[in-house]
Amino acid sequence: xxxxxKAQTRxxxxxxxxxxxxxxxxxxxxxxxxxxxxxxxxxxxVDLDDFKLVNDLLGHEAGNSCLQAVVRTTQDTLREVDFVxxxxxxEFALLLSETKAEDVRGVFDKLRTALLEAMQAxxxxxxxxxxxxxxxxxxGDPIExxxxxxxxxxxxxxxxxxxxxxxxxxxxxxxxxxxxxSKCRTSFAASSDGCPVCGSTALLDLHAADEARTQRGVRAxxxxxxxxLTAALRITETILDVLIEAGNxxxxxxxxxxxKEHVQKIAAAVGAPQAFEQHGSTEDPRAPQxxxxxxxxELKAFAATEGR
Numbered sequence: 514x515x516x517x518x519k520a521q522t523r524x525x526x527x528x529x530x531x532x533x534x535x536x537x538x539x540x541x542x543x544x545x546x547x548x549x550x551x552x553x554x555x556x557x558x559v560d561l562d563d564f565k566l567v568n569d570l571l572g573h574e575a576g577n578s579c580l581q582a583v584v585r586t587t588q589d590t591l592r593e594v595d596f597v598x599x600x601x602x603x604e605f606a607l608l609l610s611e612t613k614a615e616d617v618r619g620v621f622d623k624l625r626t627a628l629l630e631a632m633q634a635x636x637x638x639x640x641x642x643x644x645x646x647x648x649x650x651x652x653g654d655p656i657e658x659x660x661x662x663x664x665x666x667x668x669x670x671x672x673x674x675x676x677x678x679x680x681x682x683x684x685x686x687x688x689x690x691x692x693x694x695s696k697c698r699t700s701f702a703a704s705s706d707g708c709p710v711c712g713s714t715a716l717l718d719l720h721a722a723d724e725a726r727t728q729r730g731v732r733a734x735x736x737x738x739x740x741x742l743t744a745a746l747r748i749t750e751t752i753l754d755v756l757i758e759a760g761n762x763x764x765x766x767x768x769x770x771x772x773k774e775h776v777q778k779i780a781a782a783v784g785a786p787q788a789f790e791q792h793g794s795t796e797d798p799r800a801p802q803x804x805x806x807x808x809x810x811e812l813k814a815f816a817a818t819e820g821r
Contacts, residue, residue, distance in 0.1 A: 522534070522535075523535025523538065525598070525599040527577050527580055527581070527599070528580050528581050528583075528584040528599050529581075529584065530584045530588075530597050530598050530599045530605070531596060531597065531598035531599070532598060532599060532600075533598065533600050533601065533606075535598060536596065536598035536600070536606050536608070536659075537655050537656065537659070539596050539598075539608060540556065540596075540608055540655040540658065540659070541655045543596075543608060543610055543651075544648075544651035544652070544653075544655060544658070546610075547610065547611075547648075547651045548650065548651055552610065552611045553611065553612065553613065553614060553647055553648065553649050554608070554609070554610055554611075554647070554648050554651045555607075555608070555609040555610075555612055555614075555617050555645055555646065555647040555648070556606065556607070556608055556645070556646055556648070556658050556659060556661070556662045557606065557607040557608075557609070557621065557643055557644065557645035557646070557662055557666075558600075558604060558605070558606055558607075558643070558644050558645075558659075558662040558663045558665070558666035559583075559587075559604070559605040559606075559607060559641055559642070559643050559666070560603060560604050560605075560641070560642045560643075560666055560669075560670060561579070561580075561583065561603035561604075561639050561640075561641060562639060562640040562641065562642055562670075562674045562675055563638060563639055563640065564576065564579065564603040564639055566638060566639075567579050567637050567638075567639060571637075575637075578635075579632070579635070579637050579639060580599065580603070582631050582632075582635065583605065583628060583631070584597055584599070584605070586624075586627050586628050586631045587605070587607070587624060587628070589627075590623060590624045590627045590628075591607070591609070591620070591624065592609075594610060594611075595607065595608060595609050595610065596608040604666075606659060606662070607645075612647075614647045614649070614681045617645055617647050617679055618677065618679050621643055621645055621677050621679070622677065624643075625641050625643060625677060628641050629641070640674060640675035641675065642666055642669040642670050642674045642675060642676070643666060643669065643676075643677040643678070644662050644663070644664070644665030644666030644667070644668065644669055644677075644678050644679075644680075645662065645665070645677065645678070645679045645680070646658070646661045646662045646665060646679075646680045646681075646682060647679070647680070647681045647682070648682050649681070649682065649683035650682075650683065661680070661682070665678045665679075665680055666678075694708035694711060694713050747782075748782045748783055751778065751779070751782035752779055752782055752783075755771075755775050755778050755779055755782075758775070759771050759772070759775050
């Protein structure tokens, strides 16, 4: 009875996954085993983008069903020896043992695809921001390892959400100095000769601007960024044109009134051209506007991050 009661205190009551305390306990034990047998260990944080909309539009019961679907899909996609935990709210932590660093990205690409399919099946407009850190030599403090994954996940949120960032730390000494591959965006120790995932030598290391490889990485990064910002500016110009066109008409009590055609133009500009068609029969008339608002929020987050 004692063992059963103790096990229950390690579980999240909504999803049945580990809770934060249970995950810390498992991570500490797995880290000791990994150090003993010289096995890599990966810790990941997963955040549900726009989960609040599910609660606001459909209610908390639907929100709980969404969280349960995330855990069920994650457990079905990962191996039995991997662990999933609900850290709190709409954030989850994952632990992958004995998975090679070069295989981690493939695992999380597969997981993210499965999660998106599960959300689409229920028409939940939820996406996933994932930050994963592979430790070649696990740290002594599980809290610090979780913090590294949390930081990486937060950087994903700031850079537009709904994608994956992966860092590789081969030893505890690598923590203070990381570089990022300007091709696949994997982060890893500056002491490495090249990206351990794609093998690229075009590395972005802002701590050593005089190094040749840094210069190549900066040029590659700027080239990619230029294309993304150009697209974002075109979208902004389209939105401004629509607002100017709408502003030429008479205001209603000082409020700018947008016609359906105006909103459809904005929806097409931000990448949601089917927003109104998809929700033509929805019970909630706000759904099309929320779809467009979601896309604009993604652009805003991207512009703010890259602008800085």
